[in-house]
Amino acid sequence: MNPTYTALTQYLGAFSVLNELPADSVVPPAWQALLGSPAPDRIRLVIALWEQQYPREFSTLLSVFRQHLVAVEVLAQDTKCSLLYVFKNPRGEYLHYLGQAPLVAPQLPATLSGFPWPDRFLPFYAQLHNGWYEVVSHAVGLLPLEEMLLLSEHEWGILEELDLPSTFSLTNVLGVLSSGAGGYLCWNFNEAVPAGLVWWDDEAPDVVEFWDILDEWAAMGIQDY
Structure with a gap:
């Protein structure tokens, strides 16, 4: 394994890099073409997956992908799979992002099922990744559904200083x-x-x-981290 990847085990736990379809690990069909493909082809295939689903919503991020994405790996973690995205930022530093396997419907946590989700949001989790974020900070990307932040479940000292409408409730605000x-x-x-x-x-x-x-924030996480 690439020594750089070995250092990621402190954040991800044990994992292996897949180059062929294993018998004991479920690789999403859309990712199977990545296995055994040369590095440039894997990059092109992954960018195409994003472009097919979210060309407008992630137009800035896709531009960053084209400039700074230098490797994509399929990882196996126990019986689960994820994609590792390796970026080289403008300062020559390497950043690693993890894209968890897309969800198989219905897998929406009960705590989230009552919200009137916008049409284009949840499909990201079924078509691309159940969370995509920078490995070390676990930030600057969409959180997995099960890790989304219901603001009412946390203490916010700033609340005492805010003049919020009486109709505003933190139980209806979800950090993603x-x-x-x-x-x-x-x-x-x-x-x-x-x-x-x-x-x-x-x-x-x-x-x-x-x-x-x-x-904007997802792109800045790579360019300005």
Whole structure:
């Protein structure tokens, strides 16, 4: 195994890099073409998967993929599979992102099933990854469904300083991405139509266009990490 990958075991636990389809590990059909393919082909195949599903929503991130993605590996962790994305940022540093295997419906946790999810959001988890994030920080990418942050389950000292509408409830705000620096990109289900919200741990929240910020923060995580 690449020595650089070996160092990742402190974050991922034991894993192996797959080059052929194993008997005891379930590799999603969309990933099977990656096994045994040359590195440049694996990169092209993965970019194509994202482009087929989310060409507009991740337009900035896809541009970063084309410039900075230098390797893609299929990993086996026990009987589960994931994709390891290796980026070389503008400073020449290597960053590693993990994309967990897409979910097989129905696998939505009970705590999330009651929310009126926007049409384009949950398909990411079934078509691409159940979470895609930087390995060391576990941030700057979408969290796995089971790790999403229900804001009402945490203490926020900033609440005492905020002048929030009486109709606003943290039980209806779900963090789906951590910036790694005190900010959380959230879906705000207090609105008639779910809307983007950036929740900060030390300042007032910002109403945002969800997909714009998701694309921007994910790209910045690679370019400016």
